[in-house]
Structure formats: C-alpha cells, structure tokens
Amino acid sequence: MLKKTLANNTPIKQLGEFGLIDRLTKEIKLKHVGSVFGVGDDAAVIEAGNKYQLASTDLLVEGIHFNLAYTPLKHLGYKSVAVNVSDICAMNGVPKQIMIGIAMSNRFTVEAVDELYQGIRLACNHYDIDLVGGDTTSSTSGLMLSISILGEVEKDIITYRGGAKINDLVVCTGDLGAAYLGLQLLNRENMIFKDNPKIQPDLSGNDYVLKRQLKPEAGTKYIKILSDMNIVPTSMIDISDGLASEALHISKNSKIGITIHEDKIPIDYTVMNLAAEFNVSPITCALNGGEDYELLFTVDQKHYDKLKKDPDFTIIGFVNDIIDGNNFVAKDGSSHHLIAQGWDAFNQG
Numbered sequence: 001m002l003k004k005t006l007a008n009n010t011p012i013k014q015l016g017e018f019g020l021i022d023r024l025t026k027e028i029k030l031k032h033v034g035s036v037f038g039v040g041d042d043a044a045v046i047e048a049g050n051k052y053q054l055a056s057t058d059l060l061v062e063g064i065h066f067n068l069a070y071t072p073l074k075h076l077g078y079k080s081v082a083v084n085v086s087d088i089c090a091m092n093g094v095p096k097q098i099m100i101g102i103a104m105s106n107r108f109t110v111e112a113v114d115e116l117y118q119g120i121r122l123a124c125n126h127y128d129i130d131l132v133g134g135d136t137t138s139s140t141s142g143l144m145l146s147i148s149i150l151g152e153v154e155k156d157i158i159t160y161r162g163g164a165k166i167n168d169l170v171v172c173t174g175d176l177g178a179a180y181l182g183l184q185l186l187n188r189e190n191m192i193f194k195d196n197p198k199i200q201p202d203l204s205g206n207d208y209v210l211k212r213q214l215k216p217e218a219g220t221k222y223i224k225i226l227s228d229m230n231i232v233p234t235s236m237i238d239i240s241d242g243l244a245s246e247a248l249h250i251s252k253n254s255k256i257g258i259t260i261h262e263d264k265i266p267i268d269y270t271v272m273n274l275a276a277e278f279n280v281s282p283i284t285c286a287l288n289g290g291e292d293y294e295l296l297f298t299v300d301q302k303h304y305d306k307l308k309k310d311p312d313f314t315i316i317g318f319v320n321d322i323i324d325g326n327n328f329v330a331k332d333g334s335s336h337h338l339i340a341q342g343w344d345a346f347n348q349g
C-alpha cells in the first residue's frame with residue numbers, strides 16, 4: 001500500500017523547546033483579574049491579597065534529564081525540589097508548598113521510591129516547604145517526576161525577566177560551569193564502566209562538580225541577602241540552561257541588550273582544571289552548559305558598592321540599548337555577538 005505523504009510533518013526539533021512553547025502559548029489570553037502574569041517568566045503570578053502567589057512546574061524524565069546509572073535516587077529527589085525552588089527564587093520569592101506527580105515502571109522497588117522520597121523530604125526541610133499532595137501512577141518507560149511549586153512574594157519586590165533598564169549592572173550569583181562538567185565526568189566514567197565493568201569509576205578529587213550536578217541548591221540564600229541589603233533587582237532569571245541563554249531571555253523580555261565580559265564570569269578553580277582535562281573552554285561550560293541554578297539579575301548601578309563587597313555576587317556586565325545588541329567581550333577585548341547554544345530538550349544528541 002502506498003503511504004500518503006503527510007503535509008503536516010514539521011519535526012519539533014525544527015522549532016526547539018522555546019519556539020514550541022511560543023507557538024503553543026501565543027494565542028493565550030488571561031481571563032481572570034487574579035491571573036497577574038501567565039506564560040513567559042520563571043513562575044506564574046497570581047493575586048493573593050497583599051502578596052502575590054507564585055506557581056511553577058517542572059518535569060524530569062529518565063533518559064532525558066537524568067540517568068539512573070549514576071544518579072542516586074536520594075539526590076534525584078532533592079534535585080527535583082531544588083530546581084523548582086530555583087524558579088521561585090528567580091521571581092525574588094519564597095517557596096512554600098510543592099505537589100509531586102510520579103510515574104514509574106515496575107522495575108522500581110518500594111525501597112527505591114522510599115529513597116527518592118528521602119531526598120524530597122530532605123529538600124522540603126532544607127527549603128522550609130510543605131509537601132501538600134501529588135499523584136502516583138505507573139509508566140511503561142522509566143521514571144518521570146512532575147513537581148509543581150507554590151511560593152509567595154511581596155508585591156513591591158517581585159522581579160520579572162522584563163524589567164532590566166539601560167545602564168543597569170548585570171550580576172550573577174555563585175560560580176558557573178560546574179554542573180555541566182559534573183555531568184561530563186559522570187557520563188565519561190559511566191561509558192568506561194559500561195565498556196569494562198572491572199574498571200571502577202574514578203571520581204576522586206571532583207566532589208565539587210559532582211555535587212553541583214547531582215545535588216544543586218536553589219538560590220534562597222541569595223534572595224535573603226538581597227533583601228537584607230535592601231536591593232530589589234530590576235530583572236531576574238535562574239540559570240538553568242546556561243548563562244548565554246538566560247541573558248538572552250532577559251534581553252528579549254526587557255527589550256534591552258546585555259554585554260557580558262569574559263574575564264568577569266565567575267568560575268571555580270576545579271572547573272578550570274577539569275575543563276582543561278576535557279579539552280573544553282570553561283567559559284563555554286558557563287555560557288552554554290546549564291544546570292548551575294545560580295541567579296542572573298540586573299540591578300541599578302547605585303547598588304554597585306554593596307554588591308562588589310559581597311563575594312556571593314559577581315558583576316559580569318551591563319545593560320545597553322537594544323540597538324547595540326547582546327555582546328560578549330572576550331579577554332583580548334574583542335567583542336562578539338552573544339549567542340545561546342544552551343540546553344534544549346528537543347535537540348539532544
């Protein structure tokens with residue numbers, strides 16, 4: 001039988017993750033006055049009396065987001081909560097409740113799910129969150145975790161992706177690139193082990209990058225420090241897909257350009273060393289690696305002294321007019337277009 005050629009056969013890969021989200025959501029109009037902000041930021045914003053409620057959801061799929069060959073279930077549980085908390089932090093908010101949807105195939109044991117929940121409970125204690133519900137079902141292919149989180153934020157300090165102003169400072173927290181290298185290391189050792197199970201993984205001396213990949217922390221401590229310093233960023237996003245991708249989100253939403261200086265990007269010395277071993281540039285890991293779950297924000301220049309003094313924060317660039325574009329100034333002073341090659345769920349492998 002002749003197969004009919006399908007007219008509508010655009011591969012999802014062609015649009016990519018963000019293109020697809022844009023296409024699916026561009027017609028959506030918010031009907032309720034309580035729906036203050038919908039799609040397009042790290043969390044949705046809902047009217048809640050004298051505060052705003054924040055809501056966000058994230059899906060973690062085995063084989064796409066994690067590999068159980070080297071991811072301890074306890075760590076996975078912890079991470080799945082932390083990455084959701086990170087989205088609440090990105091709105092300058094405080095996490096309050098989560099709900100957990102879980103689908104698993106019957107190769108999982110009760111003890112395995114217990115372990116996953118140990119990690120979830122640990123994260124709930126650490127971030128002071130109540131687990132208030134969820135859903136449990138089976139799956140034909142592996143483990144899926146869907147976490148929805150609620151948080152809250154005072155109305156006058158809510159921070160969107162879209163508030164950056166020309167001449168603002170561009171700031172990031174912590175250091176970047178470690179989580180990506182942690183993943184590369186785990187993948188490499190896993191491949192070696194698969195080829196020859198007698199060779200034990202050599203992960204020694206790499207505790208920092210492994211922790212950053214397997215058990216990342218959300219930026220609650222930075223939100224607290226900013227609040228104590230009386231600093232309200234003009235825009236903010238969490239760094240889940242790489243610094244470049246997130247800077248471009250702020251640029252697009254704020255209708256400004258961002259210039260980042262290579263020599264200012266904070267990179268841990270262990271990342272420098274391991275990047276050399278993997279023959280990659282540590283800056284590429286920071287720009288395009290992802291999963292660092294640090295915060296990227298813009299802030300008025302009047303806060304320069306306060307931020308400069310605190311090692312939690314690094315001023316990595318400034319906001320410029322949109323007509324001057326998004327730029328990356330290399331160590332040798334040459335300027336390049338800032339482009340994102342960050343993580344995209346539909347462009348893996």
Ligand code: ADP
Nearest residue numbers: 021024025038039040041042043044058087240
């Ligand atoms: P983040 O990386 O901060 O979790 P995403 O990149 O996943 O954010 O999503 C960007 C925005 O698009 C968010 O506001 C999110 O709520 C929204 N979004 C993502 N997928 C969908 C979808 N399938 N339908 C509607 N909105 C979506």
Ligand code: MG
Nearest residue numbers: 042087238240
């Ligand atoms: Mg986010």
